[in-house]
Amino acid sequence: MVRAILAAAILAPLLLAVPAAAGEVMAIQGTLEVIDGDHRSRVPGVTITVSRDAEVIGTAVSDDAGEWRVIVAEPGTYDVTLDVATLPEGVALTDPDRSVLAGVEVRIGQEKVVRFNLGPGVANTVDAWNRIWGLILIGLKLGAIIALCSIGLSLIFGVTGLVNFAHGDLVTLGAMLAFLFNATPLGPGWHLILAAVPAVILSGAFGAAQELGLWRPLRRRRAGLISLIVISIGFGFVLRYLLLVAFKGQPRPYDDYAVQTPIDFLGAPIVPKSLVVIAVAAVILVAVGLFLMRTKTGTAMRAVADNADLAESSGIDVNRVILVTWVMGATLAGLGGVLFGASEQVQWDMGFRLLLLVFAAVVLGGLGTAFGAMLGGFVIGMAVEMSTLVIPAEFKTAVALGILIVMLLVRPQGLLGLRERVG
Numbered sequence: 539m540v541r542a543i544l545a546a547a548i549l550a551p552l553l554l555a556v557p558a559a560a561g562e563v564m565a566i567q568g569t570l571e572v573i574d575g576d577h578r579s580r581v582p583g584v585t586i587t588v589s590r591d592a593e594v595i596g597t598a599v600s601d602d603a604g605e606w607r608v609i610v611a612e613p614g615t616y617d618v619t620l621d622v623a624t625l626p627e628g629v630a631l632t633d634p635d636r637s638v639l640a641g642v643e644v645r646i647g648q649e650k651v652v653r654f655n656l657g658p659g660v661a662n663t664v665d666a667w668n669r670i671w672g673l674i675l676i677g678l679k680l681g682a683i684i685a686l687c688s689i690g691l692s693l694i695f696g697v698t699g700l701v702n703f704a705h706g707d708l709v710t711l712g713a714m715l716a717f718l719f720n721a722t723p724l725g726p727g728w729h730l731i732l733a734a735v736p737a738v739i740l741s742g743a744f745g746a747a748q749e750l751g752l753w754r755p756l757r758r759r760r761a762g763l764i765s766l767i768v769i770s771i772g773f774g775f776v777l778r779y780l781l782l783v784a785f786k787g788q789p790r791p792y793d794d795y796a797v798q799t800p801i802d803f804l805g806a807p808i809v810p811k812s813l814v815v816i817a818v819a820a821v822i823l824v825a826v827g828l829f830l831m832r833t834k835t836g837t838a839m840r841a842v843a844d845n846a847d848l849a850e851s852s853g854i855d856v857n858r859v860i861l862v863t864w865v866m867g868a869t870l871a872g873l874g875g876v877l878f879g880a881s882e883q884v885q886w887d888m889g890f891r892l893l894l895l896v897f898a899a900v901v902l903g904g905l906g907t908a909f910g911a912m913l914g915g916f917v918i919g920m921a922v923e924m925s926t927l928v929i930p931a932e933f934k935t936a937v938a939l940g941i942l943i944v945m946l947l948v949r950p951q952g953l954l955g956l957r958e959r960v961g
Contacts, residue, residue, distance in 0.1 A: 563609070564611070564613060564648055565607050565608060565644075566616060567607035567608070567651055569606075584606075584624045585597060585621040586618065586619070587619045610644055613645050617638060621637075630656070630657065667805070668806050675813075678919065681916035682815060682919070685915025686873060689870050690708075690868060690869075693866065694867050695900070703770045704774030705893065706774070712876050713879035714781055716879065717785075720794065733792075738869055740872075741872025741875075744868055778890060781886045792884065815881050839863055894935060897942065898918050902917055902952055905955060907955055910953060918941065925937040
């Protein structure tokens with residue numbers, strides 16, 4: 539009962555954080571921003587028209603924050619048109635054929651969010667070297683976030699054998715808890731750096747509640763690994779849609795560091811928060827490595843991952859080690875979510891979208907190895923971003939899936955994993 543109350547206490551503020559839409563207001567809305575490498579800038583003064591069966595329903599002009607909104611009277615299917623003639627100089631659609639978004643469906647009470655992909659137009663003069671260097675920096679940032687999130691997944695697999703498909707939702711939980719303390723009317727309105735502290739702590743507490751209230755009782759009942767995996771998938775769905783109920787579907791930025799002026803870093807434009815994300819992640823990764831190598835608890839975690847029965851016979855409290863692993867894994871996932879939300883925006887399925895990259899990093903580095911997850915995270919982050927030099931950005935996530943498949947075929951144990959003997 540106490541464990542259930544602990545888990546409910548952590549999730550309850552999120553369910554109250556964003557009030558439900560009043561009445562049955564329906565709208566189509568969005569935010570116009572130019573994405574050029576790691577630089578994002580809002581686009582004001584652009585005309586958007588919503589029509590239905592060739593009849594204009596409403597027109598809006600993006601404000602200084604790039605936001606626009608058109609109220610619709612009834613549910614149905616609408617066409618949303620961006621007037622390219624109103625785009626400022628140097629800004630263009632990344633796909634010129636996508637100035638009209640046809641068949642946008644609005645349900646009862648829904649505020650539908652749509653997006654036009656904008657990028658630099660003919661005014662863009664970034665040379666090839668600066669673009670490559672910019673992608674390297676973005677890849678390092680993404681790789682650092684993936685590495686943080688991957689360590690917990692890899693360690694949990696190492697000590698329990700569980701492939702936790704709900705791990706991505708722990709990333710989302712950390713980001714949303716920080717949003718609760720930073721940017722919601724019910725929160726204290728703390729600065730993001732301060733808001734990240736309770737968010738990370740509560741993420742770790744939620745990991746402990748999972749272990750004590752769900753996974754440990756299931757292990758005592760000798761539930762098979764396949765059953766545990768299926769339960770983790772179901773638990774992930776439940777948590778994900780609880781977060782959707784709390785947060786709604788619209789992406790939201792933190793109050794701090796949402797818009798920054800890019801600086802020149804060795805010839806490439808990059809916003810300062812990306813450099814901070816890389817630095818913070820690097821410090822945490824070094825600290826985790828030292829913890830695993832230099833402390834008794836870290837040594838016990840590695841011993842349990844190698845052979846739980848032998849570790850237990852040596853006097854190690856395996857249950858305690860597993861609990862510490864869950865707390866550590868959820869804490870790192872929560873921190874990764876805060877950094878991911880700061881570098882992008884907070885969204886209800888952000889962790890789920892990151893999950894494929896996390897799995898690819900863990901498999902690439904070697905299942906159950908924390909250092910392999912770190913290495914795999916940076917390799918996947920770099921590969922995904924550098925691939926946009928030759929393929930459209932919409933397909934870059936498929937690169938991670940390709941790396942995962944190739945690694946399973948060529949070296950199933952991963953870069954730092956050990957080949958297991960069978961027989």
